[in-house]
Amino acid sequence: MPEIRTRFAPSPSGFLHIGGARTALFNYLLARNLGGKFVLRIEDTDRERSTPESIQAILDSMEWLELAWDEGPFYQSERSAEYQPYVQRMLDSGAAYRCTCTPEQVDAMRKEAKAAGRRPGYNGSCRNRTDIAATDPHVVRFRTPDDGQTGVKDLIRGGVLFENTEFDDFVICRTDGTPTYNFVVVVDDAEMRITHVVRGEDHLSNTPKQILMYHALDLSVPEFAHVPLILGTDGSRLSKRHGATGVTAYRDMGYLPDAMNNYLARLGWSHGDQEIFSRAELIEHFSLDHVGSSAGVFDPEKLEWVNFQHLKELPSSTLASEVKPLIEERQWPLPGDDGWLAKAVATVQERAKTLVELVNSIKYYFVDEIEFDPKAVAKHLAKARPALLTDLADQLAGVEDWSEPNIEDVFQYVLTKHELKLGKLAQPVRVALTGGSVSPGIFEMAAVLGKDRVLARLQAAIPLAEGTD
RNA sequence: GUCCCCGUCGUCUAGCCUGGCCAAGGACACCGGCCUUUCACGCCGGCGACACGGGUUCAAAUCCCGUCGGGGACACCA
Numbered sequence: 001m002p003e004i005r006t007r008f009a010p011s012p013s014g015f016l017h018i019g020g021a022r023t024a025l026f027n028y029l030l031a032r033n034l035g036g037k038f039v040l041r042i043e044d045t046d047r048e049r050s051t052p053e054s055i056q057a058i059l060d061s062m063e064w065l066e067l068a069w070d071e072g073p074f075y076q077s078e079r080s081a082e083y084q085p086y087v088q089r090m091l092d093s094g095a096a097y098r099c100t101c102t103p104e105q106v107d108a109m110r111k112e113a114k115a116a117g118r119r120p121g122y123n124g125s126c127r128n129r130t131d132i133a134a135t136d137p138h139v140v141r142f143r144t145p146d147d148g149q150t151g152v153k154d155l156i157r158g159g160v161l162f163e164n165t166e167f168d169d170f171v172i173c174r175t176d177g178t179p180t181y182n183f184v185v186v187v188d189d190a191e192m193r194i195t196h197v198v199r200g201e202d203h204l205s206n207t208p209k210q211i212l213m214y215h216a217l218d219l220s221v222p223e224f225a226h227v228p229l230i231l232g233t234d235g236s237r238l239s240k241r242h243g244a245t246g247v248t249a250y251r252d253m254g255y256l257p258d259a260m261n262n263y264l265a266r267l268g269w270s271h272g273d274q275e276i277f278s279r280a281e282l283i284e285h286f287s288l289d290h291v292g293s294s295a296g297v298f299d300p301e302k303l304e305w306v307n308f309q310h311l312k313e314l315p316s317s318t319l320a321s322e323v324k325p326l327i328e329e330r331q332w333p334l335p336g337d338d339g340w341l342a343k344a345v346a347t348v349q350e351r352a353k354t355l356v357e358l359v360n361s362i363k364y365y366f367v368d369e370i371e372f373d374p375k376a377v378a379k380h381l382a383k384a385r386p387a388l389l390t391d392l393a394d395q396l397a398g399v400e401d402w403s404e405p406n407i408e409d410v411f412q413y414v415l416t417k418h419e420l421k422l423g424k425l426a427q428p429v430r431v432a433l434t435g436g437s438v439s440p441g442i443f444e445m446a447a448v449l450g451k452d453r454v455l456a457r458l459q460a461a462i463p464l465a466e467g468t469d
Numbered sequence: 470g471u472c473c474c475c476g477u478c479g480u481c482u483a484g485c486c487u488g489g490c491c492a493a494g495g496a497c498a499c500c501g502g503c504c505u506u507u508c509a510c511g512c513c514g515g516c517g518a519c520a521c522g523g524g525u526u527c528a529a530a531u532c533c534c535g536u537c538g539g540g541g542a543c544a545c546c547a
Binding site: 166201305426 | 470471472473474475476479480481482483486494495496497498505506507508509510511539540541542543544545546547
């Protein structure tokens with residue numbers, strides 16, 4: 001059995017969107033699962049639309065998702081010399097012919113066909129001409145069969161039959177000499193010895209044309225698998241108006257690459273009831289057999305949940321290193337070493353769905369100028385008796401070993417002394433230490449904050465306490 | 470318009486190929502409860518689907534036909 005080879009072949013006319021990322025992922029997973037190779041090829045034959053920025057965006061996205069390719073990236077724009085011999089071969093064998101019809105003329109044919117209720121297309125007027133010289137301005141068209149059918153064997157949806165009369169003689173080489181997509185993709189996939197072409201369903205109707213060319217060129221036809229498209233919430237194809245569709249936008253929003261891969265894989269593919277997969281599990285279990293054939297709706301809420309599942313399984317030291325750049329970005333001081341940071345992030349590890357959300361929720365660990373939430377102050381701090389907080393601060397000051405259990409002991413002591421329930425003390429203290437009424441557990445938070453800062457914040461808050469009962 | 474693909478809870482899906490184990494399972498979201506120092510987490514429970522109509526069969530989500538609905542393709546774009 002020959003080596004399994006898959007490929008991802010995006011056209012660089014924008015960022016890598018969700019759908020493209022999933023196609024890349026499926027190709028990557030299939031290759032890894034089968035022990036094959038994954039090739040990256042940039043389809044930039046359209047010079048007008050292809051931009052260096054797009055290429056970079058695609059590369060960045062793939063790197064972020066850690067979809068490592070084994071070969072490439074190959075650029076079609078650099079391979080034009082490769083294609084000419086194939087065009088010549090088809091010209092020589094009569095599989096293709098020269099055509100001098102102008103785009104305007106072809107356009108008219110299309111309108112005419114449409115008006116007559118036929119599929120719009122070229123009418124073949126240059127098919128049998130022999131008077132066109134290679135030097136005349138012309139395109140090269142592929143001569144499609146006048147009858148018969150072409151079947152596509154698709155690994156996801158089975159056999160699909162197309163009537164050859166459905167196809168007009170399409171252009172494989174433009175007037176300027178550059179080859180077009182449907183032709184180039186055949187040559188490239190053949191030359192790169194791709195065994196499995198996994199791509200979006202929007203390519204399904206191109207496939208029979210390509211198969212016809214494989215035959216005309218006497219090349220072996222690869223396996224095809226057309227994965228269903230990803231839709232927006234309203235059921236139409238995912239686009240900008242559905243919100244963020246570029247993969248890197250999710251990186252910037254604080255999603256983990258493995259979470260993104262997990263979510264994307266599960267959108268259209270399944271392995272029983274399992275929802276959460278590590279990269280290794282994805283590779284181990286992925287197979288085209290379990291890729292569904294119906295389109296799926298992209299659900300940001302589920303993505304969020306998947307991200308949360310991955311986030312909470314991260315070792316706190318790893319989480320800390322993910323979070324560190326975000327802290328620097330915000331120019332917050334780091335009052336401790338990496339070990340301290342790990343402890344700090346551990347307190348909110350199960351309280352945030354994204355890295356960004358997580359970082360933004362713990363500004364008080366870094367910045368000593370507390371931003372008080374007026375409502376929280378009014379509701380909790382202002383109602384506390386100054387004596388209570390003073391008492392707590394005094395007791396806390398005497399703690400030698402600043403640890404969670406010791407802090408808790410002090411709280412218990414003060415609570416008993418004042419005959420109060422924890423809530424009556426914890427909430428005012430929470431506001432004093434963080435400025436708000438929401439935070440991790442009061443003891444663990446205080447432990448992370450450190451004795452000096454806790455005492456300082458308590459002292460600073462006492463004037464705000466105006467309770468009398 | 471023509472051709473192609475698709476159709477299980479709001480969403481992602483299991484089941485469909487190889488009919489009976491399905492009075493259709495899991496997950497997200499939503500609702501309620503428990504836990505509780507806040508917020509979360511967690512746990513328990515609830516809501517909720519085989520698009521429709523025929524047919525085949527002792528038996529159909531599963532097989533066949535039709536209808537309807539959604540999507541895609543018909544470029545000197547990819």
